[in-house]
Amino acid sequence: MPEAAAPAPTVDPAFRADVKRGLAQPEPAVPARWLYDTRGSELFDAITRLDEYYPTRTETAIMRDNAAAIAAAAGKGGALIEFGAGSVTKTPLMLDALEPDHYVPIDISGDYLRASAAELQQDHPDLAIDPIEADFTKPFDLPDEIAGLERIGFFPGSTIGNFVPRSAADLLRTFRDILRDGSKLLIGMDRIKDLDRLRAAYDDRDGVTAAFNKNLLTRMQRELGAELDPDAFVHEARWNEMLGRIEMHLVAVRDTAIALDGERFAFARGDSIHTENSHKYGPRGARCLLLAGGWTPTHEWTDPAGDFAFILAEAQPNRFAP
DSSP states (O other): OOOOOOOOOOOOHHHHHHHHHHHTSSSOBOOGGGGOSHHHHHHHHHHTTSSSOHHHHHHHHHHHHTHHHHHHHHOSSSEEEEETOTTOSSHHHHHHHHOOSEEEEEESOHHHHHHHHHHHHHHOTTSEEOOEESOTTSOOOOOGGGTTSOEEEEEOTTGGGGSOHHHHHHHHHHHHHHHOTTOEEEEEEEOOOOHHHHHHHTSOTTOHHHHHHHHHHHHHHHHHOOBOOGGGEEEEEEEETTTTEEEEEEEESSSEEEEETTEEEEEOTTOEEEEEEEEOOOHHHHHHHHHHTTOEEEEEEEOTTOOEEEEEEEOOOOOSOO
């Protein structure tokens, strides 16, 4: 008997909708969260280990060097809820420092999340771990088991920088609603620095970031059945001075088109698909963003060069007046 055909991949309908809507915009763009399928998550994990990519090792050093102070300020026990957990690279540092009773990692890439959580469980056999596959930009339910526990949100890696300030404030308010009044949030924020260092961090000489960006095109082919030529696009990292951010683009090197569901999206040479932002914040800007999102900064730790900030904030009750 002939072998049965492999089942078609399960496609999130939101992915198809976002791609079609994004490609139809006057300035084509696809939300950055769709960069993170299993392959994308693996590539990003590789990016964090590159010499050029300073954020991960800098933030890790801040957490390691200040673990006791972070634990004293944030408190021990309770539930640690990590938004966008992915490979849980930095999580062991916080687990060792905070000694939570429960750990809830949340990520949109379910397979990668579950594999990472299983690996973490082997190293922490007595810790209750409940991974949740979810888009953390939208409301979702936390496990009933943590109902009576103090909650600490964990959002490292300067992922907040991927969101434009308006959306970043909305996301922080969503976190507050999920975690509730009295909870705390540990968040990483990258700072503005030498532009050559910034560009190199998002366009490494080994091409790992380029592969990460172009994986979006491969995913569109595989999951959505899009007709396109990945070689017609190249990765480009740009600094936008006015908006204080690095932008990632897929730039057409020749006239080309992407066909999807009977629609054709044309790209002239030099046109691009905007795939990701990474906003950089000064100290005051970071604190104002947290306040706009309903979080009051209480403590801040940085590296000696001031390249990166790790901030503790609290969801204090809303005040009637100043």
